[in-house]
Each structure stands twice: as C-alpha cells, then as structure tokens.
Amino acid sequence: MKAIAVLTSGGDAPGMNASIRAVVRTAINNNIKVYGIERGFTGLIYKEYQELTRHSVSNIIQRGGTMLKTSRCDEWKVPKGREAGAKLLQKLDVEGVVAIGGDGTFHGAHSFAEEHQIPIIGVPATIDNDIYGTDYTIGFDTAVNIALDAIDKIRDTADSHERMFIIEVMGRNSGFIALEVGIGGGAEEILVPEEKTNITELAERIFEGRKKGKTSSIIVVAEGEEEGNAFTIANRIKRISGMEYRVVVLGHIQRGGSPTSRDRLLGSLLGSQAVLGLLNGRTDVMVGEINSKIVFTPLEDSWTNQKNIDKNLFSLAQLLA
Numbered sequence: 028m029k030a031i032a033v034l035t036s037g038g039d040a041p042g043m044n045a046s047i048r049a050v051v052r053t054a055i056n057n058n059i060k061v062y063g064i065e066r067g068f069t070g071l072i073y074k075e076y077q078e079l080t081r082h083s084v085s086n087i088i089q090r091g092g093t094m095l096k097t098s099r100c101d102e103w104k105v106p107k108g109r110e111a112g113a114k115l116l117q118k119l120d121v122e123g124v125v126a127i128g129g130d131g132t133f134h135g136a137h138s139f140a141e142e143h144q145i146p147i148i149g150v151p152a153t154i155d156n157d158i159y160g161t162d163y164t165i166g167f168d169t170a171v172n173i174a175l176d177a178i179d180k181i182r183d184t185a186d187s188h189e190r191m192f193i194i195e196v197m198g199r200n201s202g203f204i205a206l207e208v209g210i211g212g213g214a215e216e217i218l219v220p221e222e223k224t225n226i227t228e229l230a231e232r233i234f235e236g237r238k239k240g241k242t243s244s245i246i247v248v249a250e251g252e253e254e255g256n257a258f259t260i261a262n263r264i265k266r267i268s269g270m271e272y273r274v275v276v277l278g279h280i281q282r283g284g285s286p287t288s289r290d291r292l293l294g295s296l297l298g299s300q301a302v303l304g305l306l307n308g309r310t311d312v313m314v315g316e317i318n319s320k321i322v323f324t325p326l327e328d329s330w331t332n333q334k335n336i337d338k339n340l341f342s343l344a345q346l347l348a
C-alpha cells in the first residue's frame with residue numbers, strides 16, 4: 028500500500044483530531060503516504076487535500092473540532108459525486124480510505140466501496156454515541172462531561188430560586204447523552220426518544236415532589252424526544268402543574284472544547300487500528316471497541332442494527348431522584 032487518505036465528515040466530535048493524528052503516524056510508520064482530505068466527502072469531489080506528515084499532526088491531540096474540517100455533503104449521495112472522488116483517489120494512487128464520522132459518513136463510505144472497489148474503513152466519531160458496533164463513539168465522553176458541567180452550574184441557580192429547569196441536550200435520534208448526563212447530574216426526570224413519555228404523569232410526579240419538600244427540579248430532555256423540544260415540554264408541564272420554569276438548550280457547546288482523556292485514547296486507538304485494518308485487507312467495515320476488544324463490523328450493519336440504550340438505567344434514575 029503506497030498511499031491512503033483520511034477524512035472527517037458529519038458533525039464534528041472532540042477526539043477527531045486524536046484519530047487523524049493516529050491514522051497519519053501509524054501509516055507513516057508503515058511507510059505509507061497520507062493525504063488529508065478537507066471538508067469530508069466535499070474535498071474528494073472538489074480536490075481539496077494536503078499531504079500530511081508527522082509534523083502536520085503535531086499539537087492537535089488536545090484540540091476539539093477537526094483540523095481537516097467537516098461537512099454534510101449532499102453531492103456525495105449521488106453516484107456522480109462519488110465518481111469524482113474515485114477519480115481523484117486514482118490520480119493520487121490512494122489504495123485505502125479512513126472515514127471518521129457517524130451514520131451519514133458510513134452510508135457514504137459504503138456506497139463508495141461498493142461502486143469503486145476502493146478499500147475504506149469507518150471510524151465511529153459522533154457525540155451521539157448512536158452507532159452499533161462499538162461501546163462508545165469518539166466525542167461522546169467529552170460531550171457528556173461538558174453537559175454535566177453545565178447542569179452542575181444550572182443546579183446552583185435552580186436551587187437558589189427554587190425553580191424547575193428543563194435542559195435540552197443533543198441527540199437527534201437517541202438518548203445516550205441525556206441518560207448518562209441525567210444520572211450524573213441527579214436529574215428528577217430524563218426524557219429520551221427511545222422511551223415513551225407521559226407528560227401528565229411526569230408533571231404530577233414533579234408536583235408531588237414539591238409537596239414533599241423538593242424545592243427545585245432538573246429535567247433533562249434529549250433533542251430527539253418524541254413529545255417535542257424542551258420549550259414544548261416545559262409549557263405542557265406548566266399547564267398541568269402551574270409551576271414556574273426556565274429552559275436551557277445546551278446545543279453546540281457540547282461539541283466543542285478539548286477532548287477528555289477517554290476520547291483522546293479512543294480516537295488514537297481506533298485511528299491506528301483503522302490503518303492496520305486496511306493493511307490487513309479489510310474494507311467496507313467500521314472499527315469499534317466492544318468490551319475492551321477491537322471489533323470490525325460491516326459498515327451496513329452499523330445502521331441496520333440499532334444500538335440500544337440501557338433501559339435499566341431509567342429505574343436507577345427514578346430510584347435515586
């Protein structure tokens with residue numbers, strides 16, 4: 028293998044830089060040239076790339092975001108876009124690609140591998156942690172810790188004003204962030220898309236809690252909650268209970284900042300293993316870590332199978348609230 032390419036695509040996630048660094052240094056240690064493709068699949072179409080050296084990836088392991096930039100590329104969803112990408116890679120003598128991202132990235136990578144027979148390996152990086160085939164995705168741990176820090180601060184003001192706070196965390200289709208943050212932040216209620224919510228019962232529980240002496244409450248809502256966003260839910264609770272509230276949407280703050288040690292380690296491990304996977308002839312797979320072991324899962328399985336949240340944790344949250 029003479030050369031490989033690496034790209035980051037979809038929502039950025041803290042730890043992506045650690046992963047790029049690991050890809051580059053593992054490849055160079057195996058005498059393989061590395062091209063960094065900029066802005067995800069968009070860079071493959073528009074020939075935006077740079078050769079990466081050991082030095083290009085110095086001093087990035089501690090940085091959030093991605094040094095290669097990222098995008099959600101609609102042009103890649105059609106064969107014409109992917110053809111342009113294949114031409115560029117042939118011109119560069121690239122014999123393997125590492126695509127770092129989430130679900131959308133893996134769809135694009137899979138179609139590319141099928142149509143153009145260019146070996147490609149996915150590295151799971153999304154704060155949502157909603158990818159089957161790995162216990163954790165790169166970026167999740169950092170996002171959870173950022174959200175927890177915010178909730179701890181909100182708790183101080185909630186306590187002082189004796190208020191109910193409804194806090195929305197990211198998670199377009201999944202409640203991994205909400206569940207972990209809800210338990211770690213001592214939330215009274217956690218609302219996620221995977222679990223049906225009865226707002227009337229929830230409002231009654233909060234109201235009962237007040238009667239028993241609770242002076243403030245924290246409700247964590249995942250962005251993808253089926254009953255609506257944090258504002259809608261807050262309004263409905265108020266209509267039932269009459270309680271005053273404030274809403275905080277944490278939003279993109281959860282995607283920024285320095286990655287935690289766990290995300291740096293996971294990014295480094297999976298980035299390095301992706302290159303070794305390519306060297307061992309693997310393609311159209313995602314590299315993940317399950318029970319501390321490296322596992323390769325067909326890219327298609329990463330979205331046809333659903334990664335389930337641990338529903339036992341809801342009982343724990345209720346018990347401890």
Ligand code: F6P
Pocket residue numbers: 038129153154155197198199250282
């Ligand atoms: O997939 C990661 C994520 O942060 C989701 O939690 C969120 O719904 C989405 O990306 C937001 O995407 P964008 O930054 O494109 O608005």
